[in-house]
Amino acid sequence: MDLTPLISIIIPVYNVDKFLGNCLNSVSAQTYPHWEAICINDGSTDNSLEILKKYAEKDPRFQIIDQKNQGLAGARNSGLPRARGKYLMFLDSDDFWHPQTLELLVNAMEESDADLGCFNYRKVYPDEQIVFPPYASAPAFRSCTAPLVSFLRRKIKTGVLVWNKIYRTELAQSIAFLPIHPGEDDIYTFEIMLRAGKVILLNNIFSYYMQNPDSIMHKTDAAKMRKNRLEIEKQLIRIVKEFCRQSSDDLKKRACRKYLSERIVFREHILNPLRQNQCKDKIKFETRLLQQMQNDGIFNPELMNPRLRAIWKLLSNGYYLPALILAKI
DSSP states (O other): OOOOOOEEEEEEESSOTTTHHHHHHHHHTOSOOOEEEEEEEESOOSSHHHHHHHHHHHOTTEEEEEEOOOHHHHHHHHHGGGOOSSEEEEOOTTOEEOTTHHHHHHHHHHHHTOSEEEEEEEEEOTTOOOOOOOOOSSOOEEEESOHHHHHHTTOSTTOSOSTTEEEEHHHHHTSOOOSOTTTHHHHHHHHHHHHOSOEEEEEEEEEEEEOOTTSHHHHOOHHHHHHHHHHHHHHHHHHHHHHHHHOOOHHHHHHHHHIIIIIIIIIIIIIHHHHTTOOHHHHHHHHHHHHHHHHTTSOOGGGSOHHHHHHHHHHHTTOHHHHHHHHTO
16 A cells, blocks of 8 residues: 555643653554654643653654643643644644554545544553554454444444544544543543545554553542533533434434433433432432433433333332332343
């Protein structure tokens, strides 16, 4: 294959001087040379900016945007319009890649003419020694031409993460990240699946996800997580309602409504509180809320699986204890 397509890599950087060198080294070590790394220093107060400058001095493919802190979503949004490549990837600054990541992904994307490629990752820990497995030059992949429905039915197993995917750049640039952290990946990926025409799935592990105890994900408290989940729900309701209003595809609309009812609304307001042994009065409040959402056409229990429908029917009729037992089975 002619190694001509440029790949743009967006790397948000915030106070990761302990891990940043390893991340940037994994980009430098790629067997595929046609890349640009757009590194957004998002108001770091450690030595991250100095490290970025050293790499940019040695290799002009590393570009630096230095800005006041805007959070992960703001950093990614700053990088998106700067991307010039045919394809685009996100790399978190405390993670790193297998050295054949770009080579094999661009091969697969070119061969398949896909809008999006999804791959696997592995969790790693500080000071862990990694031996990269050797990969063939033509990794196996399977194609999915109904990505939205497959994603909502969990047939695409790579989840909502944005950093275990490769995007056609114009698709990635058509959507901005919302300032919800953690949670911006959920909404961005959902909108990507709404717009993607063809997705390829690879079993290869290309990304290595560093378990950094100082990362935002490890420091977010339960109250903020709850607030973020409610904001994610609000945004997904908005997106689904707009999509259903404009789309004529009944299969996609039904899949969206099922996803919203079963995995977003019911799970957040009923299933998780039941499993967490929250008090009966709390469950009654959430049940009344969902009844209102049902009246507003947001929540449709008929689209849920039989077990969840049974839990909902029990709660709607005031049978808290049987619903609790069924939720924990």
